Amino acid sequence: MKLSRVSAYFSLHARSYLRSRSALFFQIAFPIILILLFGAIFSGSSYSPSTLVIQNESPSTVSWGVVDAINSSGLFKVQLIPQNENLSNYITTNSVQAALLIPSNFTSNLYSGGLGFVVLKGHTNPTVATADYETLNGILTQINFRASNTTQKLVLSSQVAIGNTGKTIDYYVPGLIGFTVLSTMFNMVYTVPNYRRERLFRQLSFSGLTKSEWITANMLFSFLMLVLSDVILVAIGIYAFGASLTLNAETILTSALIIFGGLFFFTSVGILAGLVSDNEETVSVVGNLVMFPMMFLSGVFFPLTFAPAYLVTISKFLPLTYFINSLISVLDYGNISTVAIQIVWLLLGSAILFAIAVKLFSWKQK
Amino acid sequence: MPETVIDVSNLVKSYSDLRAVDGISFSIKRGEVFSLLGPNGAGKTTTVEILEGVRNRTSGDVRVLNEDPEKSRTLTFKLGILPQDFSFIYNSTPKEALTFYKHTLRASGDIQEILEMVELGDKATTPFQKLSGGQKQKLGLALSLVNDPEVLFLDEPTSGLDPRARRNIWNVIKTLKERGKSILLTTHYLEEAELLADRVAIMNKGKIIDSGTPMEIVERHHEDDNLIIRGDGQVERDLAAGGFQFQRDGSYIKLRLKNIRDATSIINYLSEHKTKFEDFTLKRESLEDVFIRMVGEIEEDETE
Numbered sequence: 001m002k003l004s005r006v007s008a009y010f011s012l013h014a015r016s017y018l019r020s021r022s023a024l025f026f027q028i029a030f031p032i033i034l035i036l037l038f039g040a041i042f043s044g045s046s047y048s049p050s051t052l053v054i055q056n057e058s059p060s061t062v063s064w065g066v067v068d069a070i071n072s073s074g075l076f077k078v079q080l081i082p083q084n085e086n087l088s089n090y091i092t093t094n095s096v097q098a099a100l101l102i103p104s105n106f107t108s109n110l111y112s113g114g115l116g117f118v119v120l121k122g123h124t125n126p127t128v129a130t131a132d133y134e135t136l137n138g139i140l141t142q143i144n145f146r147a148s149n150t151t152q153k154l155v156l157s158s159q160v161a162i163g164n165t166g167k168t169i170d171y172y173v174p175g176l177i178g179f180t181v182l183s184t185m186f187n188m189v190y191t192v193p194n195y196r197r198e199r200l201f202r203q204l205s206f207s208g209l210t211k212s213e214w215i216t217a218n219m220l221f222s223f224l225m226l227v228l229s230d231v232i233l234v235a236i237g238i239y240a241f242g243a244s245l246t247l248n249a250e251t252i253l254t255s256a257l258i259i260f261g262g263l264f265f266f267t268s269v270g271i272l273a274g275l276v277s278d279n280e281e282t283v284s285v286v287g288n289l290v291m292f293p294m295m296f297l298s299g300v301f302f303p304l305t306f307a308p309a310y311l312v313t314i315s316k317f318l319p320l321t322y323f324i325n326s327l328i329s330v331l332d333y334g335n336i337s338t339v340a341i342q343i344v345w346l347l348l349g350s351a352i353l354f355a356i357a358v359k360l361f362s363w364k365q366k
Numbered sequence: 367m368p369e370t371v372i373d374v375s376n377l378v379k380s381y382s383d384l385r386a387v388d389g390i391s392f393s394i395k396r397g398e399v400f401s402l403l404g405p406n407g408a409g410k411t412t413t414v415e416i417l418e419g420v421r422n423r424t425s426g427d428v429r430v431l432n433e434d435p436e437k438s439r440t441l442t443f444k445l446g447i448l449p450q451d452f453s454f455i456y457n458s459t460p461k462e463a464l465t466f467y468k469h470t471l472r473a474s475g476d477i478q479e480i481l482e483m484v485e486l487g488d489k490a491t492t493p494f495q496k497l498s499g500g501q502k503q504k505l506g507l508a509l510s511l512v513n514d515p516e517v518l519f520l521d522e523p524t525s526g527l528d529p530r531a532r533r534n535i536w537n538v539i540k541t542l543k544e545r546g547k548s549i550l551l552t553t554h555y556l557e558e559a560e561l562l563a564d565r566v567a568i569m570n571k572g573k574i575i576d577s578g579t580p581m582e583i584v585e586r587h588h589e590d591d592n593l594i595i596r597g598d599g600q601v602e603r604d605l606a607a608g609g610f611q612f613q614r615d616g617s618y619i620k621l622r623l624k625n626i627r628d629a630t631s632i633i634n635y636l637s638e639h640k641t642k643f644e645d646f647t648l649k650r651e652s653l654e655d656v657f658i659r660m661v662g663e664i665e666e667d668e669t670e
């Protein structure tokens with residue numbers, strides 16, 4: 001690997017890229033249009049108090065105390081349902097907007113010094129869900145605060161993937177960052193077969209450039225473009241739509257790390273997908289096959305709240321889901337520790353996949 | 367004696383059951399222009415690409431500047447390569463392309479000068495996709511010159527060029543030859559090979575069927591020379607009376623000559639008989655005539 005060659009190719013690539021209107025459009029303009037669109041659509045949504053169904057499977061002084069606190073906040077109309085009722089059925093038959101489950105291990109967990117989880121279920125509308133989530137979280141935080149002399153902690157977990165502030169835009173910023181990273185894959189899926197067909201790799205090899213240098217220069221450039229477009233996205237999210245993201249040195253660095261891992265991951269997937277498609281038709285088939293499921297099922301454009309269970313299951317197999325969820329945790333919740341493992345996996349998986357892609361990616365003719 | 371820069375012996379390249387190159391041997395000396403000729407699919411490009419290190423061979427021995435192109439990592443820096451189907455990043459300009467090669471190959475040549483040499487001076491900042499076919503080809507040639515290489519591989523450098531541009535490329539190749547470069551040139555233009563090449567090899571179906579200087583090849587394979595006389599029936603009658611064999615071909619009368627000097631006696635004979643004829647020409651076969659027959663004969667042999 002020669003840095004001088006990497007930088008020479010970087011410069012060649014950057015110039016041709018910046019001359020290409022369509023590339024610039026998809027890298028920079030398209031995400032901006034999307035965030036403006038989403039921001040505008042969801043900016044009017046507001047919150048109105050709703051009924052909260054509560055099922056307490058762990059009756060105890062503490063758990064009833066929590067129910068009382070929620071009730072007395074006046075922010076929800078609390079409606080209790082018996083322990084033996086099937087909560088999921090109840091939610092469907094009565095079209096319940098929000099239901100809180102205090103699971104059977106809640107009390108014992110707390111007494112053994114652990115965390116007491118409660119689960120929010122049953123939303124069909126992401127905006128309302130966000131608001132409910134936020135309100136409940138607020139109440140629980142207060143309870144936690146009052147009980148701060150003890151080691152007990154109440155934690156609300158939600159089965160809807162929504163940001164913690166009640167603004168939908170908070171959710172879309174990480175989602176669209178995911179989209180920008182995904183576009184690097186898109187680039188590769190098209191570039192690799194195209195360069196092979198035009199025999200540009202052969203032509204580039206006459207310059208002494210190696211495939212690793214080619215990939216490195218490409219990724220460096222992509223990373224710069226990602227940073228640029230993602231900074232713009234975050235800025236628009238914050239200044240135009242009042243997104244409340246947790247931005248500090250740690251979350252920014254962690255996000256950059258996640259994006260970097262994602263870049264490796266999706267570049268590798270792109271190269272591999274590009275290698276299997278050897279003519280123009282297969283390029284678009286493979287491209288769409290890889291691109292669209294990820295785009296729509298990973299929650300880039302909408303949370304999977306609306307989706308049937310089997311789609312949610314599929315989404316669990318899509319790497320982009322974890323990528324976006326990690327970003328949501330870090331940027332929306334400022335929560336780095338719980339995604340640390342995911343980030344390690346992302347980087348590890350990317351490294352392995354990258355090695356495979358580089359190995360299989362041959363510049364020579366057979 | 368000049369050193370050998372390219373040495374090929376018993377080179378074989380198979381694609382599944384096709385032997386695209388079938389045991390060929392040749393060598394090129396420093397400063398020599400060597401031309402590979404042959405019909406489409408003869409195996410020229412395959413041979414050249416093996417020498418460039420772009421393709422791996424099936425068997426045989428190949429040395430370029432005393433290195434094995436399949437293994438060497440440094441050979442690229444000493445070679446200039448214009449591939450047959452040259453293409454480049456469609457949004458890059460000739461200037462950017464040359465700058466890139468100049469940096470990576472650590473060359474010192476002047477970019478504008480090279481562009482002028484191939485007549486691309488005024489297209490330095492035009493994106494590749496907006497160049498004409500011939501201009502693209504010229505960029506390919508320019509890129510092969512950036513590192514002032516010792517050995518050049520030019521695979522059909524003039525295909526797609528207009529006659530004037532072709533002559534310009536010929537001049538570039540002549541200049542390179544004067545500077546002592548060794549050049550492996552493939553072409554479909556036989557007059558190009560005749561003009562530029564010190565030696566040629568004629569390939570067909572993966573084999574070299576003959577090689578030598580263009581003169582030698584013509585000498586070896588040309589059929590009898592022809593004397594062509596333009597004239598009327600009287601000329602025919604007089605020639606018949608003199609016992610000469612001839613063929614009528616439109617307004618021409620064609621006589622095959624065993625020896626080119628026989629032409630003198632025929633013309634003398636006609637003058638002595640005061641036979642009137644309009645004019646005459648002596649026709650010797652060109653490399654192209656010989657080439658077409660050599661390649662054609664093989665085709666016919668196979669269909670028998």
Ligand SMILES: Nc1ncnc2c1ncn2[C@@H]1O[C@H](COP(=O)(O)OP(=O)(O)OP(=O)(O)O)[C@@H](O)[C@H]1O
Binds near residue numbers: 365405407408412450
């Ligand atoms: N990648 C490949 N896979 C299979 N067969 C190939 C491949 N490349 C070339 N061939 C075959 O090898 C033979 C020689 O091809 P090559 O390109 O060397 O011919 P050529 O002499 O350069 O012809 P042309 O004058 O048309 O350029 C042809 O029959 C061709 O079909």
Ligand SMILES: [Mg+2]
Binds near residue numbers: 410411412450521
């Ligand atoms: Mg060829």
